[in-house]
Amino acid sequence: MKFGRRHLDLVQGYVPGEQPQEEGFIKLNTNENPYPPSPRVVKVLTRISPDRMRKYPDPVFRRLRQKIALAYGVRPAQVFVGNGSDEVLSLLVRTFVDPDEKVLFTYPTYVLYETLARLNAVEHEAIELDAQFDLSEEVFRSSGKLFFIANPNSPTGKPVKSDVIRRLCDSFAGLVVADEAYADFSDTSSIPILSECPNLVILRTFSKAFSLASIRVGFALAAEDVIADLMKTKDSYNVNLLSQLAAEAAIEDIEYMRENARKIVQTRERMSASLRGLGFTVYPSGANFVLTKYNDNASPLYEELKRRKILVRYFPIRRLENCLRISVGTDAEVDALLTELGDIVRSGQ
Known part of the structure; x- marks a missing residue:
């Protein structure tokens, strides 16, 4: 017997970004700030x-x-x-x-x-x-x-x-x-x-x-x-x-926040330029992430990055099925992402 309200049959609950249960992942999928709070x-x-x-x-x-x-x-x-x-x-x-x-x-x-x-x-x-x-x-x-x-x-x-x-x-x-x-x-x-x-x-x-x-x-x-x-x-x-x-x-301590935001923007612009250099389309962003696409199917790229322990966000929905959303991490995390993406692109995966 079901006790939920009838209209709940039409509702798909919100699905947040994946939270890895193993150690060692670079997490660039939920737009968290890579720097600590004040x-x-x-x-x-x-x-x-x-x-x-x-x-x-x-x-x-x-x-x-x-x-x-x-x-x-x-x-x-x-x-x-x-x-x-x-x-x-x-x-x-x-x-x-x-x-x-x-x-x-x-x-x-x-x-x-x-x-x-x-x-x-x-x-x-x-x-x-x-x-x-x-x-x-x-x-x-x-x-x-x-x-x-x-x-x-x-x-x-x-x-x-x-x-x-x-x-x-x-x-x-x-x-x-x-x-x-x-x-x-x-x-x-x-x-x-x-x-x-x-x-x-x-x-x-x-x-x-x-x-x-x-x-x-x-x-x-x-x-x-x-x-x-x-x-x-x-x-x-x-x-x-x-x-x-x-x-x-x-x-x-709002100035502490603003300084971290400035660092994230700088890393975002560097990451965007590097992604374009690898052949990605990168949409203009005013956030702590970028939306990007490389070919006609982002799913294999998402899965390969996950296999290499880098999490980004893939949305299998209309107009975004060919896109990945990548959160801006620390410079070291972004460098690791770009290194792996370069390897994937060069190997034709």
Whole structure:
């Protein structure tokens, strides 16, 4: 006997990148930061009082909201914090979309958007990106309650300029969600136009540039009434004490994060140039990864790299079946990748 809701038969759960169970892999498949978090994070976590551990954390994360607001030039009442930005994405659908309303997103993009729409049994529509993976004019003619725009996009890496986001906010009657998980590796952000766009929600995360993927902290910046509604629908204590303290320490040392991001961008550009030198097509990226293709079938290349203990991401879906997404690792990890790829290309595998 099945007890799940009927619509779950139509849902394929989100499948994250492979986590190797053996030692010795170079892991370039889940866009984790190759550098450690700020030393301040380690310091604060090792000095936490046991007495604080037995008590509930601040349910509305006041200190963290204040620090985020100061760092990004908004008011604390414009900040919402979640258990990773994925929780914030889920809450946005739960909070603002009724069953007869529509969620929109582009294609290809972060597959969780569609998964969340299906899990919540709401109408949804994917609008194709153009041949260069840019927004098509159809985006600006669309209607619905919520429009997810990954900026820079994943898995393509393409950023969207803030004037294009402003145009979408002007043309779309619902909420526009600019998911800026990778914005720290780009020169594009929608934060400067937030005050001009009351229907704009900007998502950021501590998982990527701040090197805190295991801590699970993401946040939204939006108009105060939007944040107030999210506060109504969140779980009681959705961000634990350790996560709040780690995120506070990280954002207090934001220049440390920015320096690591600059190193990753430099390595990304070097890796992209080297891949092109090996005969790969490399799409422009504003993220900590690149989307690339070599021939008409990326699967054998993915499998051969895995055999050589290098993990990259392969998406066996339409428009991406010939592509690999490669996270930017340390210079040594990228050098190892390029060496193995050069050997594979020369051997004709």
